Amino acid sequence: MTATVLDYAVRRANSPEYIQEDGTLLQDLVGAPSERDQETLVHVASSFQAALSATGSAEDNGIGVIIHCNDNHLRYPTSGFSGVYFDTSEGRQAQVRMNRGPAPGRTGPCGDNLRAFAYPYSRSDGMSGAAIVLCSIGAGSAFESSDKAGEVSLWRKQGNLSQSPEGLNTLGRYLSYMIIHELMHAIPASLPDSKAEIYGYVAIAGHNIGEVGGNPPSRNDRLHNADSFAFLAMAWYMNKYKFINGKAVWIPAKNNPPPDNL
Numbered sequence: 001m002t003a004t005v006l007d008y009a010v011r012r013a014n015s016p017e018y019i020q021e022d023g024t025l026l027q028d029l030v031g032a033p034s035e036r037d038q039e040t041l042v043h044v045a046s047s048f049q050a051a052l053s054a055t056g057s058a059e060d061n062g063i064g065v066i067i068h069c070n071d072n073h074l075r076y077p078t079s080g081f082s083g084v085y086f087d088t089s090e091g092r093q094a095q096v097r098m099n100r101g102p103a104p105g106r107t108g109p110c111g112d113n114l115r116a117f118a119y120p121y122s123r124s125d126g127m128s129g130a131a132i133v134l135c136s137i138g139a140g141s142a143f144e145s146s147d148k149a150g151e152v153s154l155w156r157k158q159g160n161l162s163q164s165p166e167g168l169n170t171l172g173r174y175l176s177y178m179i180i181h182e183l184m185h186a187i188p189a190s191l192p193d194s195k196a197e198i199y200g201y202v203a204i205a206g207h208n209i210g211e212v213g214g215n216p217p218s219r220n221d222r223l224h225n226a227d228s229f230a231f232l233a234m235a236w237y238m239n240k241y242k243f244i245n246g247k248a249v250w251i252p253a254k255n256n257p258p259p260d261n262l
């Protein structure tokens with residue numbers, strides 16, 4: 001599913017005939033000067049392609065991405081490493097810096113509202129890559145908030161996303177969104193650790209859903225922000241809609257991008 005959404009996003013970025021000129025998706029999420037800005041579309045296409053390659057579904061399977069559905073493989077030393085977890089599973093060597101210790105009785109950082117995170121690893125055989133952890137405990141976890149009822153498909157086929165006051169943010173509840181967000185950390189184009197990530201439509205666009213203007217982050221930061229790309233891929237995948245100031249709006253059937261392979 002995630003690979004399908006990413007593959008579709010690469011195709012949308014490479015298909016100028018389906019650009020929704022009166023939408024504001026690229027302007028809001030990645031600070032594009034217009035929806036048709038070629039430099040932005042090239043950057044977006046190559047970023048999505050890199051993430052797709054990282055999943056191993058593309059032809060050049062360059063780096064190894066492993067997805068864990070819990071944090072049981074992480075160990076928290078009893079002393080001396082405040083907030084740092086160790087992954088020594090399957091020959092991997094990685095330190096994972098989180099700003100929290102584990103909950104009582106647990107060895108990893110999942111819990112509370114932590115839904116997912118990613119970190120780079122290397123192995124003694126020279127292989128390296130990125131590990132993605134989807135937290136599976138707690139009410140705010142990835143699996144509790146994922147697409148249990150197949151809603152992504154339902155929204156796409158017949159749901160009326162335009163009735164959602166949350167607009168674009170609605171798409172943040174899906175597992176594919178969370179995996180794409182974490183995959184964006186596995187490619188070099190993501191924000192460096194020293195820069196604070198920007199989460200959610202309001203912080204990324206600089207204004208509330210349905211509003212304009214405001215004081216958004218810089219274009220460069222938005223062009224390298226994992227959440228911007230996760231929302232963009234999901235929004236494009238919802239091919240019956242365009243997004244204007246974060247609100248979903250039906251596209252007339254004659255202008256509707258094809259549902260699958262462009």
Ligand SMILES: [Zn+2]
Binds near residue numbers: 181185226
């Ligand atoms: Zn992130």
